[in-house]
Amino acid sequence: xxxxxxxxxAAGLGAGISAVGAAIxxxxxxxxxxxxxxxxxxxxxxxxxxxxVSAGLIEGVALFALIICLLLVLFV
Amino acid sequence: xxxxxxxxxLVALVVLGVSLALSATPVEAADEEVTLESIVNNTIxxxxxxxxxxxxxxxxQVELPRILLVRTADxxxxxxxxxxxxxxxxxxxYGLVHGGDEEGHAAPITASEDLAEAIAAKEHLHGSxxxxxxxxxxxxxxxxxxxxxxxxxxxxxxIFIALAQRYKKEHDRPEAPQGVFQNMMEVLVxxxxxEIAKPNIPDGKWATFLPYLLTAxxxxxxxxxxxxxxxxGAATSNIAVTxxxxxxxxxxxxxxxxxxxxxxxxTGPPDAPVLIRIILVPIxxxxxxxxxxxxxxxxxxxxxxxxxxxxSLLGLVFMMNVIMGEAAAWSTTVISIGFTVFILLLKLxxxxxxxxxxxILSALFIGMAVEEHHPDGEEAAEPDVGLDGRVEDRLDAxxxxxxxxxxxxxx
Numbered sequence: 313x314x315x316x317x318x319x320x321x322a323a324g325l326g327a328g329i330s331a332v333g334a335a336i337x338x339x340x341x342x343x344x345x346x347x348x349x350x351x352x353x354x355x356x357x358x359x360x361x362x363x364x365v366s367a368g369l370i371e372g373v374a375l376f377a378l379i380i381c382l383l384l385v386l387f388v
Numbered sequence: 389x390x391x392x393x394x395x396x397x398l399v400a401l402v403v404l405g406v407s408l409a410l411s412a413t414p415v416e417a418a419d420e421e422v423t424l425e426s427i428v429n430n431t432i433x434x435x436x437x438x439x440x441x442x443x444x445x446x447x448x449q450v451e452l453p454r455i456l457l458v459r460t461a462d463x464x465x466x467x468x469x470x471x472x473x474x475x476x477x478x479x480x481x482y483g484l485v486h487g488g489d490e491e492g493h494a495a496p497i498t499a500s501e502d503l504a505e506a507i508a509a510k511e512h513l514h515g516s517x518x519x520x521x522x523x524x525x526x527x528x529x530x531x532x533x534x535x536x537x538x539x540x541x542x543x544x545x546x547i548f549i550a551l552a553q554r555y556k557k558e559h560d561r562p563e564a565p566q567g568v569f570q571n572m573m574e575v576l577v578x579x580x581x582x583e584i585a586k587p588n589i590p591d592g593k594w595a596t597f598l599p600y601l602l603t604a605x606x607x608x609x610x611x612x613x614x615x616x617x618x619x620x621g622a623a624t625s626n627i628a629v630t631x632x633x634x635x636x637x638x639x640x641x642x643x644x645x646x647x648x649x650x651x652x653x654x655t656g657p658p659d660a661p662v663l664i665r666i667i668l669v670p671i672x673x674x675x676x677x678x679x680x681x682x683x684x685x686x687x688x689x690x691x692x693x694x695x696x697x698x699x700s701l702l703g704l705v706f707m708m709n710v711i712m713g714e715a716a717a718w719s720t721t722v723i724s725i726g727f728t729v730f731i732l733l734l735k736l737x738x739x740x741x742x743x744x745x746x747x748i749l750s751a752l753f754i755g756m757a758v759e760e761h762h763p764d765g766e767e768a769a770e771p772d773v774g775l776d777g778r779v780e781d782r783l784d785a786x787x788x789x790x791x792x793x794x795x796x797x798x799x
Contacts, residue, residue: 361583361748368745372682375689382696386433 316388323384330377337370423710432699436692438533438626440473441513444619449513452535455528461521473512477503482517496520537623540611547573548606580605580747588751590759597754600640604633605747608687612739615691616732624742625691627684634684637750641680645757683749690742694735701727 345363349356442450451472459465470476477484483496484506496518497506506512518524551573554565580602585594608624615622623629645653652658653672656665701724709717 364741365745365748368686368741368749371690372686375693376682376685378693379685379689 319384319388323381326377326384327381330374330381333377334370334374337373338367341366341370428703432696432703436625436695436699438531439513440529440531442532442535442619449510451513452530452532454517455530456524457526457528458519458524459522465525473517474507476517477507477512481520481522483520484512484515485518532621533623533626533629536614536621537611537626537629539620540607540614540623543610543614544603544606576606577602584744584748584751588748589755593758594751596644597640597751600636601747601751604636604750605743608633608746609739609743612691612742613736615695616735616739622691622695624687625695627688630684630688633687633746634680637683637753638677638680640750641676641753641757644754646760648761649757649759679753683746683753687742687746690738694731694738698728698731698735701731 341363345359348359352359440452440454442452444450451474454470454473454476456468457465458468468480470480476482478500483498484503485496497503498520506515551570554570581594581598584605585598585601588594589597611623611629614620615625653676654669656668656672660668705717705720705724708720
């Protein structure tokens with residue numbers, strides 16, 4: 313098989329799988345922080361700050377994967 | 389929801405989207421055949437990447453000066469400066485290598501008529517230059533991201549020197565300086581101090597690091613917002629810029645780290661077996677470096693990703709034009725611009741969030757490093773609570789929980 317074609321395939325699959333991972337992570341994060349905020353509305357401000365930071369961390373992992381996919385596409 | 393947005397603002401947003409679409413017109417649209425590869429390589433990647441030209445596409449394209457430190461064939465180090473990449477190729481001993489070839493290493497274009505042809509097709513903006521005799525030691529050329537980084541720096545300096553001067557001038561007056569702009573910036577400064585620096589840096593040491601955190605926050609914020617301005621670019625979508633900022637945080641962590649922090653880093657956690665320490669210490673050190681590397685890559689990838697998405701959405705129009713014809717391209721335009729406006733609004737949010745995330749993580753890492761452990765103080769404080777007090781606390785907690793559980797079903 314053509315190695316370039318395999319690289320494109322890997323990049324596409326990788327982008328999709330990393331999106332699934334990030335979606336699961338951010339979904340779980342959002343659901344639990346909403347639970348928390350609903351249970352303790354006075355802590356909603358703190359929870360929001362923590363949520364943004366952890367969303368940033370999760371997104372960072374997904375973007376690592378995205379960069380690898382980009383490298384696969386651009387430098388085959 | 390949409391009904392509440394005033395029509396005027398909607399029009400402004402659409403104009404913003406259209407102006408971006410105009411600035412993304414493919415390079416070869418004029419005379420050459422437009423291919424999918426040229427759209428992807430030159431238009432989409434070329435806009436998101438750094439380059440040695442400023443793009444005011446429907447009006448002009450300004451090439452930036454090239455400054456190179458070279459070692460000539462006879463071994464002497466010289467600094468060569470040219471007004472533009474075009475001038476460099478026409479006057480100096482340089483050849484053009486156009487990227488995107490299958491084998492990766494194409495022979496450089498050196499003959500003058502070939503060069504003239506390549507320059508006419510604007511290939512020199514997207515390719516790289518090599519020296520035909522001797523070699524390039526270092527490239528100090530002024531690039532687009534450098535220009536916009538310096539612009540962001542000037543904006544931050546201008547805003548905050550003016551703000552600080554007003555405090556100085558009116559120091560004897562009883563009331564604080566007023567004005568919409570002054571108060572807006574004050575809110576952000578107080579936000580960084582109270583929400584980012586104070587909670588994360590313990591023992592009242594936040595005052596030492598507040599200037600760095602404020603500088604990082606406002607530089608990133610202004611650079612990110614410059615990335616949303618049509619024809620401009622975000623300096624933070626360059627890995628070198630974000631890398632240097634992460635190195636600054638790393639340097640502060642190393643310089644200001646307390647002795648407790650270094651002891652725990654280099655010898656492992658206290659009262660752990662030796663075998664576990666042997667495993668844990670390398671992991672801790674790698675983790676320390678990776679944390680700061682991730683800091684750089686997160687900001688870079690967020691900004692780069694945003695502009696890539698925008699240019700990909702707009703590039704879709706031109707791709708449709710190549711693949712399916714003009715009618716499909718026109719109908720794609722509507723969808724593309726709608727999505728672009730949405731992504732632009734998202735990028736405005738991301739500009740703030742990424743400045744916040746970078747600053748708060750820097751504060752967190754610095755706070756972890758400067759923290760001093762007081763094991764004696766903590767352990768002395770605990771027994772004072774007494775057994776009875778603890779039991780009562782627990783009972784209260786259980787009662788609270790029961791109430792929490794019961795209430796939703798009754799209500």
